[in-house]
Amino acid sequence: MPLSDIVKALRGGRVPPMKQIPTPLLNAVATMGSIRGKFSKLSSIERVLTAFQHKEPDRVPVTPLVNGAARQITGISFPEYSLNADKTAEAFTAGFEFVGGDLVILMLDLSVEAADFGQSMVYPENSTAYPDYSEPVVRDTEGYVKIRPVRLSDAPRMKEFVRLCEIMAERTGLRALVSGFVFGPLGVLSMMRGAEHLFKDCVNYPKKVIKACETITETLLEFVQAQCVTGVSAIAIDTLFASWNGLSRELWETIEGPFAGEICQLVKKNGLVVGVHNCGHGLYFDSQIKFMEPEVISFAHLPDDCKSPKELKERYGEQVTLLGYVPTPLLVHGTPQEVMDECRRQIEVLGRDGGYILAPGCEYPPNIPLTNAIAMVKAAERFC
Amino acid sequence: MKSQTDILRDFEDAVMSRDPNILDKAFQKATASGLAMDLVLKALTDGLNSARMKLQDHSSSIPEFLLSVDVMRQGLDMLKTLQPTNKDDGKASRIIIGVVEGDVHDLGKNIVAGVLQACGYDVIDLGRNVPPSVFIEEAKKTRAALVAVSTMMSTPLENMREVVAWCKRDLPHVAVLVGGAPLDEEIARSFGADGYAESAVNVPEETRRVLEGL
Secondary structure, eight states: OOHHHHHHHHHTTOOOOGGGSOHHHHHHHHHHHHHHTTTSOOOHHHHHHHHHTTOOOSSOOBOOOOSGGGHHHHTOOHHHHHHOHHHHHHHHHHHHHHHOOSEEEOOOOTTHHHHHTTOOEEOOSSSOOEEOTTSOSOOSTTHHHHOOOOOGGGOHHHHHHHHHHHHHHHHHTTSSEEEEEEEOHHHHHHHHHOHHHHHHHHHHOHHHHHHHHHHHHHHHHHHHHHHHTTTOSEEEEEOTTSBTTSOOHHHHHHHTHHHHHHHHHHHHHTTOEEEEEEOOTTBOHHHHHHHHOOSEEEESSOOTTOSSHHHHHHHHTTTSEEEEEEOHHHHHHSOHHHHHHHHHHHHHHHOTTSOEEEEESSSOOTTSOTHHHHHHHHHHHHOO | OOOHHHHHHHHHHHHHTTOHHHHHHHHHHHHHHTOOHHHHHHHHHHHHHHHHHHHHTTSSOHHHHHHHHHHHHHHHHHHHHHSOOOTTSSOSOEEEEEEBTTOOOOHHHHHHHHHHHHTTOEEEEOOSSBOHHHHHHHHHHHTOSEEEEEOSSSTTHHHHHHHHHHHHHHOTTSEEEEEOTTOOHHHHHHHTOSEEOOSTTTHHHHHHHHHHTO
16 A cells, blocks of 8 residues: 555544555554653554554553443443444444543444344343344254355345444544454354254264355355445454364364455455454464464463463464453452453563453453443553 | 173263264163163263263364263163153252343253253253243242253343342252353352352262252
């Protein structure tokens, strides 16, 4: 990307596609950020960019993932949060402004894609949307081959999500990076079949499941392409099943890996950052890196080949930016002091040499007070 | 002709290797040779325990274990046809299990239910999205020894706390076991639960511990 285009984007209040910026320039900006960060406060974008380039910013960037929980600020219901981009954007903006943070990840709920494939959903007033498993789209193993791709023009929830990306990218401007989101094909399929059946079918009927993943990916590619041109800087893909409590490594690499890789290639082609979100236990960092080549991995538990956060940092810290991993139980039940203590421990181990963003392991629990999210932001500000 | 030891090994293998065909053949041979059913049950249980250990050391994953549980359940059903159990004979502790209201993620609960069933408990599965009052009513009605409550989400935790509190108030002789992603041992204790099942791997030991403490 020519320098003039970068300047033009910045003057227009937009973040240029980061991966289209020449690497020497990115490195120079990050080096400057790292030096300047020792004396003065960086902007959120400078801070995240510096961390992405594996250099130490003024402090560790933080994203408290106050997504559904931000409804509490604007007073909208869960169904409104799931279904109305304008109201969702108000909630995300309020979360960003009220709690703080350096990065906004638009993790809405996991029902967006499946709903547009015809999966009946339940939208409770006081909890996150979920599939009506009494009416699964895929009732038996023959159902996998009956799935048809859905065009974005016929996909109200995905269209609404793309609109959310547009609103948030414009509204956030140069205050922070914004990331879109997509559930991987196996995740979408699990909403249409039920996880237990899907797990067994992956072992017994892998070809049928692969066929379904292929069809779903066709739709996801269009969905992701639409997100890529909204002005967001990154797309996060959720590949939950690449973990010990998902599929075996071999099965994941056979079934979902290639499709997840295809989606990530499209994100890269658009010059955006690829993020992976996986809150499974014993996740397969190496397999996900092999297939998706992400810049960032958001995780809730240690990968299967690391026994400690120190080992994680040593093994993967130079390959990817780590995003995590404050435990959900601590956020739900801990005091702000306990949360801050945990954040400090994580910053000390993972924050060294950049390449780390402090965050919860998964979305901030939507029905709890925001106090512990604020504690996370305070911890990032305090424990440099 | 296979020896009884070989047949019992086949039962164990059927569960370990998740193969219902091996189970069918072993059952036919067991019937023909008049193999004692308690030995068959032990072989099936040994098979599931081996599968559980493989899950624990990460040499297998959840889908394989689920299929082992399925074969185990088929084996238990086969045993019932030969030796129907009297539900009220008082030999097996009765366990009520369910996912608390507000959550429909029942994979973990199903695995735990299967493991408990395999361990010889009389398991009554209430399914998912179960209101707190239903747990209590069912526990009263069936004279359960233990109520096992699960959730994968943080939003229904209040409902889980309610199940524990109501159970402790109305059914003090009934133990409560909780499990799920937003919990840990300390939180389970703060709810007043008698036990915490981190996963299907430790659930038999924890259940035994809790029931022995009654």
